[in-house]
Amino acid sequence: MLKHNLLKIPFFDINGLNSRFQDELIKVFSNFISGKDYILSNGVEQFENEFSRYCGSKYCIGVGNGLDALRLILLAHNIGPGDEAIVPSNTYTMNEVTSVGATVVPVEPANDFNIDPSLIEDSITNQTKAILVVHLYGRICRMDEIKLIAKDKSLLIFEDCAQAHGAYSDCGKVGNVSDAAGFS
Numbered sequence: 001m002l003k004h005n006l007l008k009i010p011f012f013d014i015n016g017l018n019s020r021f022q023d024e025l026i027k028v029f030s031n032f033i034s035g036k037d038y039i040l041s042n043g044v045e046q047f048e049n050e051f052s053r054y055c056g057s058k059y060c061i062g063v064g065n066g067l068d069a070l071r072l073i074l075l076a077h078n079i080g081p082g083d084e085a086i087v088p089s090n091t092y093t094m095n096e097v098t099s100v101g102a103t104v105v106p107v108e109p110a111n112d113f114n115i116d117p118s119l120i121e122d123s124i125t126n127q128t129k130a131i132l133v134v135h136l137y138g139r140i141c142r143m144d145e146i147k148l149i150a151k152d153k154s155l156l157i158f159e160d161c162a163q164a165h166g167a168y169s170d171c172g173k174v175g176n177v178s179d180a181a182g183f184s
């Protein structure tokens with residue numbers, strides 16, 4: 001019988017990623033906790049300023065989590081019942097669209113696992129208000145093609161950047177290549 005003595009390669013080594021920041025993170029968290037100033041604190045404001053600079057965007061607002069950020073973006077743009085939003089079919093980001101009462105229009109991904117821009121146009125109707133792209137596994141979507149479609153059809157573009165902090169392409173850096181973006 002073949003003995004399986006395989007090399008194990010972790011799919012997503014979160015400890016490996018975080019260990020080099022551990023001391024710094026513990027210091028920041030412990031100052032934050034002992035400061036007891038959790039809402040609208042200096043720490044949050046400092047984070048908002050630093051993160052907007054990192055993304056190259058004008059504004060950043062700290063909220064509870066990534067899904068809240070996307071929900072608030074949809075509400076802020078008056079997207080609700082009767083509206084449609086195009087969303088990749090292989091993510092759960094579509095829950096945010098249904099949570100504001102709008103209709104999800106799923107579009108299949110391409111080989112890079114991100115939404116396939118060549119399939120978007122056929123999914124647009126008179127009710128379509130936005131394309132909500134999700135940059136999965138650290139890879140930015142094909143924003144040049146998506147931006148052309150959105151411009152042509154007067155649609156908003158929003159980004160779910162929960163898995164792609166710092167990713168960029170010729171189009172720019174995630175969080176700064178659309179009308180608004182949410183991070184986790």
Ligand SMILES: Cc1ncc(COP(=O)(O)O)c(C=O)c1O
Pocket residue numbers: 065066067068091093134160162163183184
């Ligand atoms: C692609 C994607 N979108 C949204 C979220 C939700 O983020 P949060 O857990 O901060 O609400 C996640 C969380 O991992 C995610 O991977």
